Amino acid sequence: MRIEPFSIERWFGRYEFTARYNIAESCVKPFTLSELAELCGTDVLHADAARPVGLGYTDSRGIPELREEIARLYPGRGPENVLVTTGAIEANFLVFAALLGPGDVVISEFPAYQQLYEVPRSQGAEVKLWRLAAEKGFRPDISELEGFVTQGARMIVINHPHNPTGAPIDAGSMAAVCEIAEQRGAVLLSDEVYRGLSLSDAVASPSAQRFSDDAVSVGSMSKAYGLSGLRIGWMVGPEEIIEKCWALRDYTSICPAGPSQLLALAALRDSEKVLARNRSIARKNFAILDEWVRTNSHLVSYVAPREGVVAFVKYAADAPSFEVATELVTHDGVLVVPGACFEVEGYFRIGFGGDTATLETGLDLLAKRLAARM
Numbered sequence: 559m560r561i562e563p564f565s566i567e568r569w570f571g572r573y574e575f576t577a578r579y580n581i582a583e584s585c586v587k588p589f590t591l592s593e594l595a596e597l598c599g600t601d602v603l604h605a606d607a608a609r610p611v612g613l614g615y616t617d618s619r620g621i622p623e624l625r626e627e628i629a630r631l632y633p634g635r636g637p638e639n640v641l642v643t644t645g646a647i648e649a650n651f652l653v654f655a656a657l658l659g660p661g662d663v664v665i666s667e668f669p670a671y672q673q674l675y676e677v678p679r680s681q682g683a684e685v686k687l688w689r690l691a692a693e694k695g696f697r698p699d700i701s702e703l704e705g706f707v708t709q710g711a712r713m714i715v716i717n718h719p720h721n722p723t724g725a726p727i728d729a730g731s732m733a734a735v736c737e738i739a740e741q742r743g744a745v746l747l748s749d750e751v752y753r754g755l756s757l758s759d760a761v762a763s764p765s766a767q768r769f770s771d772d773a774v775s776v777g778s779m780s781k782a783y784g785l786s787g788l789r790i791g792w793m794v795g796p797e798e799i800i801e802k803c804w805a806l807r808d809y810t811s812i813c814p815a816g817p818s819q820l821l822a823l824a825a826l827r828d829s830e831k832v833l834a835r836n837r838s839i840a841r842k843n844f845a846i847l848d849e850w851v852r853t854n855s856h857l858v859s860y861v862a863p864r865e866g867v868v869a870f871v872k873y874a875a876d877a878p879s880f881e882v883a884t885e886l887v888t889h890d891g892v893l894v895v896p897g898a899c900f901e902v903e904g905y906f907r908i909g910f911g912g913d914t915a916t917l918e919t920g921l922d923l924l925a926k927r928l929a930a931r932m
């Protein structure tokens with residue numbers, strides 16, 4: 559398989575676990591095992607002597623109870639519509655690998671999580687980029703999509719709440735994308751890993767499952783649930799697609815990790831408490847970031863994110879993002895993601911889901927570094 563390097567992962571590979579002030583992550587501050595056990599009121603890995611946690615393979619679609627719990631998140635869907643995967647990244651990969659071939663046309667939002675257009679390219683598909691503009695709040699413009707699809711498309715790929723901007727999609731737009739995909743016979747892959755982390759009660763991107771039985775939605779324990787280390791994600795969609803992806807995963811991971819599935823099950827059964835903890839971190843830290851952007855408006859600006867824990871911050875200095883970000887991490891110990899990792903210059907992606915004191919210090923040092931560049 560020939561594929562371009564995954565820029566953000568290469569960048570993280572170098573600095574993620576050594577930077578002193580990591581304000582680059584797209585997840586909420588992860589739980590510890592004991593914190594999760596306390597919140598869920600039970601230590602799931604040791605609680606049940608009658609049903610000890612086996613360390614063998616599991617049902618390769620994911621354990622039935624977990625598939626049922628995930629299906630409950632999507633009214634009208636059952637466990638037969640769910641495939642549990644090793645992170646959302648495997649779910650996306652399987653959908654592309656199972657459904658795409660050379661010459662297929664794929665429409666993918668841009669900027670985007672690189673996997674969403676690079677893997678289709680590596681399958682030989684022709685990827686048309688559906689650009690999200692800052693002037694439109696990085697929200698998808700449906701009239702542009704209509705223009706693209708008339709040229710014939712095998713798949714439409716969207717991601718809202720959006721990485722790297724935190725832009726939502728409203729119900730009307732989601733319904734329209736679903737209708738266009740159905741009418742033209744294109745598969746809609748809706749990467750919804752950031753759902754569940756609204757920064758105000760007024761905004762919540764809907765799932766594509768609400769509008770179309772043909773759409774494939776991808777979810778994850780990594781972002782809104784703060785459990786990225788479990789490596790548990792899923793896809794929900796029509797049975798024929800689930801079957802195809804299930805058959806293909808025999809070649810990738812066989813089954814998701816058993817203990818991780820049990821922890822994911824416990825967290826989903828107590829999802830209200832888990833999400834409440836995470837939303838409160840996200841909202842508190844977002845207020846700090848928003849204040850920082852206002853105070854430093856001579857240095858930075860942004861379209862404020864509405865959901866999730868990442869913001870795409872534009873800076874005024876005339877310098878390449880990779881150069882400034884490298885200087886920042888090596889001299890100040892602050893890690894952000896250079897816009898270059900998203901093929902967009904003049905921006906940084908800042909993650910605000912982590913430790914509050916780290917965010918405050920990191921932003922302070924970032925402002926000083928940017929001021930020195932003016």
Ligand SMILES: Cc1ncc(COP(=O)(O)O)c(C=O)c1O
Binds near residue numbers: 721779
């Ligand atoms: C849009 C998007 N999809 C999928 C993933 C992968 O998530 P997971 O940790 O569930 O594999 C990420 C991770 O950053 C992401 O941003």
